[in-house]
Amino acid sequence: MSLTSQQSITIEKINSSNINEVDFNNLEFGKEFTDYMFECDYKDGSWRNPTIKPFGPLTISPAAKVFHYGQAVFEGMKAYKDDQGKIWMFRPEDNFNRINKSAKRLAIPEFPRELFYQGLESMLLLDKEWIKPGLGNSLYIRPFVIATQNGVSASPSDAYKFMFLFSPAQSYYSGEVKVVIAEHFSRSADGGVGAAKAAGNYAAQFYPTNLAKEKGFDQVIWTDSNEHKYLEEAGTMNVFFRINDTLLTAPVSDRILDGITRKSVIALAEKDGIKTDVRKVKVSELIEASKNGSLKEIFGAGTAAVISPVRAFSYKDEVYNIPKKDTTFASRFKKELLDIQYNLVEDPFGWRHEVSSK
Numbered sequence: 001m002s003l004t005s006q007q008s009i010t011i012e013k014i015n016s017s018n019i020n021e022v023d024f025n026n027l028e029f030g031k032e033f034t035d036y037m038f039e040c041d042y043k044d045g046s047w048r049n050p051t052i053k054p055f056g057p058l059t060i061s062p063a064a065k066v067f068h069y070g071q072a073v074f075e076g077m078k079a080y081k082d083d084q085g086k087i088w089m090f091r092p093e094d095n096f097n098r099i100n101k102s103a104k105r106l107a108i109p110e111f112p113r114e115l116f117y118q119g120l121e122s123m124l125l126l127d128k129e130w131i132k133p134g135l136g137n138s139l140y141i142r143p144f145v146i147a148t149q150n151g152v153s154a155s156p157s158d159a160y161k162f163m164f165l166f167s168p169a170q171s172y173y174s175g176e177v178k179v180v181i182a183e184h185f186s187r188s189a190d191g192g193v194g195a196a197k198a199a200g201n202y203a204a205q206f207y208p209t210n211l212a213k214e215k216g217f218d219q220v221i222w223t224d225s226n227e228h229k230y231l232e233e234a235g236t237m238n239v240f241f242r243i244n245d246t247l248l249t250a251p252v253s254d255r256i257l258d259g260i261t262r263k264s265v266i267a268l269a270e271k272d273g274i275k276t277d278v279r280k281v282k283v284s285e286l287i288e289a290s291k292n293g294s295l296k297e298i299f300g301a302g303t304a305a306v307i308s309p310v311r312a313f314s315y316k317d318e319v320y321n322i323p324k325k326d327t328t329f330a331s332r333f334k335k336e337l338l339d340i341q342y343n344l345v346e347d348p349f350g351w352r353h354e355v356s357s358k
């Protein structure tokens, strides 16, 4: 009884749009939401009643399992508008596959592919005025799933809610970040949920990140939980190092999230003939490279900020600065990614997905 792909989506129209209440020139990331939201419930073994309705509060029992056991996963993706008014998404199939992979790890039922695209594309067309053209403007898309069954018994929920929220976003200069290399806390462990976009992974990062902030840093570079010897991720982004002219990044594992920006950067580097080494990177190697001047860049990669250059890092209370350069891999990959995302250049990889109003 899972004929969900055949279901049509119920649309409850808004009376009037809130778009004029939003200052698109001063957007704070993830703060404003569009007129609509998508909701679909899992009950009695199937996803049902897909609905697009006006954005607003939910009514959920305080006994819903998501509040007690954190059974929740999410995604982060973006939609873009080109100069002809066409709407594009970037590698959405990867986000779709990843939310189901995350769901599986958290014992959440998979969401059907057709319903994912139908819900997403129908809502993008309803909210299309919220996607502003121009490099840097985008619509941040937040798909998520929560466990809604009532009851505090520690077992997986038998009911879930899948939703999409849209938030208009601007290109923001994240500033050049300063990071602390983790020596004690961990984001993830072997056999854990680090490779899943589980809500709880973020909750676990806040406290160590606050400690870093108290010392004047912005983010933590996570190391392996066994020995704190290998560099794994930067905050909620994948992390790259440039030593001389070689690009280095850790291989994905069950501790490291398989980022779409990360694998796009690797593909671009290969296309551009930049030597890329996907292997474990030691903290000691980074310190050594910083001391002998061969460390040229560190940057984070993720959908929200795209590429985030790191200006300095601290390890064992010593601060290491990264010298400024005029031409960086970071700015080069950022431009190449944005050009493809905004339909400004050919897309040799087939990464762009057009949202058509058929």
Ligand SMILES: *Cc1c(COP(=O)(O)O)cnc(C)c1O
Pocket: 076, 197, 233, 235, 236, 237, 238, 257, 258, 259, 260, 261, 262, 301, 302, 303, 304
């Ligand atoms: C989402 C996320 C990333 C970045 O993934 P993208 O697909 O590039 O947005 C990296 N690390 C963690 C821990 C994440 O949650």
